[in-house]
Amino acid sequence: MTAGVELVDVHKSFGPVAAVRGVSLALEAGAVTALVGPSGCGKTTTLRMVAGFDSPDQGEIRIGGRLVTGGGASAVPPERRRVGMVFQQLALFPHLDVSGNIAYGLSGMGRAARQARVAELLELVGLVGYERRRPHELSGGQAQRVALARALGPRPDVVLLDEPFSSLDVTLRAGVRAEVRSILRAAGATALLVTHDQEEALSLGDQVAVMLDGRIAQVGPPDHVYRRPVDLHVAAFLGAANLFDGEVRDGILHILLGAVDISGGGNERGDERSVVTALVRPEDIHLEDLRPDDGTGTGAESAAGAAGTVVDVEYYGHDQLVVVSLAAGGRVRARLHAERRLLPGAGVRVSARRAYPLP
Numbered sequence: 001m002t003a004g005v006e007l008v009d010v011h012k013s014f015g016p017v018a019a020v021r022g023v024s025l026a027l028e029a030g031a032v033t034a035l036v037g038p039s040g041c042g043k044t045t046t047l048r049m050v051a052g053f054d055s056p057d058q059g060e061i062r063i064g065g066r067l068v069t070g071g072g073a074s075a076v077p078p079e080r081r082r083v084g085m086v087f088q089q090l091a092l093f094p095h096l097d098v099s100g101n102i103a104y105g106l107s108g109m110g111r112a113a114r115q116a117r118v119a120e121l122l123e124l125v126g127l128v129g130y131e132r133r134r135p136h137e138l139s140g141g142q143a144q145r146v147a148l149a150r151a152l153g154p155r156p157d158v159v160l161l162d163e164p165f166s167s168l169d170v171t172l173r174a175g176v177r178a179e180v181r182s183i184l185r186a187a188g189a190t191a192l193l194v195t196h197d198q199e200e201a202l203s204l205g206d207q208v209a210v211m212l213d214g215r216i217a218q219v220g221p222p223d224h225v226y227r228r229p230v231d232l233h234v235a236a237f238l239g240a241a242n243l244f245d246g247e248v249r250d251g252i253l254h255i256l257l258g259a260v261d262i263s264g265g266g267n268e269r270g271d272e273r274s275v276v277t278a279l280v281r282p283e284d285i286h287l288e289d290l291r292p293d294d295g296t297g298t299g300a301e302s303a304a305g306a307a308g309t310v311v312d313v314e315y316y317g318h319d320q321l322v323v324v325s326l327a328a329g330g331r332v333r334a335r336l337h338a339e340r341r342l343l344p345g346a347g348v349r350v351s352a353r354r355a356y357p358l359p
Helices: 043-051 098-106 111-124 140-152 170-187 198-204 222-227 232-237
Strands: 003-014 017-028 032-036 058-063 066-069 083-086 158-162 191-195 207-212 215-220 242-249 252-255 258-261 274-280 285-289 306-315 319-326 331-337 347-352
Touching: 003 043, 017 032, 017 043, 017 207, 017 215, 032 043, 032 170, 032 198, 043 058, 043 083, 043 158, 043 191, 083 140, 098 111, 098 140, 111 140, 111 170, 140 158, 140 170, 170 198, 191 198, 198 222, 207 222, 207 232, 215 222, 215 232, 252 274, 258 347, 285 331, 319 347
Parallel strands: 032 191, 032 207, 083 158, 158 191
Antiparallel strands: 003 017, 003 058, 058 066, 207 215, 242 252, 242 274, 252 258, 285 347, 306 319, 306 347, 319 331
């Protein structure tokens, strides 16, 4: 992996508060890294140190292989770091039209070259024909694309995006995310996206870094981080988590919901015999109608699953989240297709299609 940005043992405190504690993180060149975590975990401070707005107390940061801070060298100022920035509030200039906003960062170019670059960026972000519109005449998604085009204009080594979708209406957010991802990939940009939104991080990031309490808790491809979290804290933060005590015996994980084969798929614990905590995501829960003569009616574990009763249903149109109270104790959340309607009070048999023992 060629690192477009590299942070090595970076620390930052504000008075007695340690905001960033020993962060080491490599951003692959030409890829999007999503830095996700709850409010106050240090992710925006990390982004600001990459940009040069804040200086680390300890550690080194390299951009495009060049040391920009730390290591005994003088810090490179923000304007010389070859960084493009998309702010949370976009910060478009209201008195400039679309072309003027995009051209703002191209002051070092000749007029003809600047005009050609603006035209190229308008094509890239799909805003040809909008050149003379002012920011107040744009939709939220169009304004987002202008801000991104302006950041990409000088061909920076890295693009930093600070909670860029937080001000958008929920109905716009998914579509704009897809547009931004497409634009970044078409530009071949190295990007660092800071967000508290797990769905945003998983859908946009080629690499996801989970930050908790000032530290990087886990880094990896989105599916790996989601399916195989390193601990309970990451599991609970990245989406809904059903947790069960279990035991692994000869590649089979035994939990209340039944037996799950975990011998394949690169599971390191598949051949061990050990007591574990197992993660089952809601979409991996399977529910069947519970018949009166079903053997799981006692609530005991069976090969097929465990008995339960539906206690709540949250309907979202495309799918639904079903909460089941298990006869043996505890609750399970299951995410199902919306076509199958379950009502509170219905008896169900609960089993797991997939489960993952936590380290």
